[in-house]
């Protein structure tokens with residue numbers, strides 16, 4: 280799957296990910312109205328509204344982008360109906376040829392991590408049959424429990440040709456509380472980076488990149504520069520561009536010299552573009568066209584920084 284991600288990035292010349300994080304208040308009124316007319320103001324109505332909203336954005340952008348990252352929390356808040364919308368979104372994006380990164384941030388003791396891995400990137404056994412539950416291509420994983428909490432994910436990646444992104448240095452303001460602590464003179468995020476390199480060492484694809492990637496926030500560019508060197512074969516998923524303040528010029532060092540190795544996410548900046556002054560002329564009815572323009576602008580911004 281890492282090789283498909285590389286191919287998609289090369290095909291689109293767009294090292295970006297569109298984050299499908301659909302809050303109900305981003306969904307234009309006409310979509311909410313139609314969904315509520317059919318299902319009422321219910322969890323089912325909300326699920327339908329976010330699914331239709333996503334579909335509009337995917338239809339308007341899929342030819343420009345390599346990948347999407349649906350954040351499961353935005354769906355889980357609507358219970359089972361939200362999860363159905365999550366699954367519909369995953370399947371639809373895959374039909375459109377996109378790589379799907381399920382942002383689920385899981386991680387537990389080994390046996391429980393195995394169940395998460397099976398449910399999201401593997402297959403579950405039911406009697407004589409096997410089924411893929413959610414079937415994303417990649418998922419995000421929390422490394423706090425250490426190697427035995429990560430290994431089940433890596434094993435399933437190997438069996439199923441899938442991938443993971445391990446949280447190494449997150450984009451949020453408090454991320455340094457634990458992640459920047461010095462351990463034997465080195466920040467913890469660097470030690471986690473070393474482990475990512477090690478965990479990925481026997482799942483290297485034809486592209487030379489490993490199925491074990493890392494999450495490093497756009498908001499800490501100096502740390503990104505160091506981590507790029509600590510994990511040379513890992514792709515870095517870079518959230519925090521746009522809405523959280525990350526700038527393209529800061530992200531150049533997250534990439535390798537082959538112009539690969541990083542993929543920059545924007546969620547609110549793309550899916551709620553029509554609410555920004557810059558794209559207000561599109562109006563809520565044409566929210567998906569606003570998202571397309573925001574994607575075009577983001578690609579230009581990042582490629583411009585890489586060319587500079």
Ligand SMILES: O=C(O)c1cc(=O)[nH]c(=O)n1[C@@H]1O[C@H](COP(=O)(O)O)[C@@H](O)[C@H]1O
Pocket residue numbers: 298300350382419448449450451494495496518519520521522523544545546547548
């Ligand atoms: O794993 C992530 O994607 C992630 C890690 C991190 O350090 N920071 C971070 O913002 N994210 C996710 O990236 C997305 C950022 O959304 P925007 O700030 O709207 O672009 C959200 O889905 C976050 O959950």
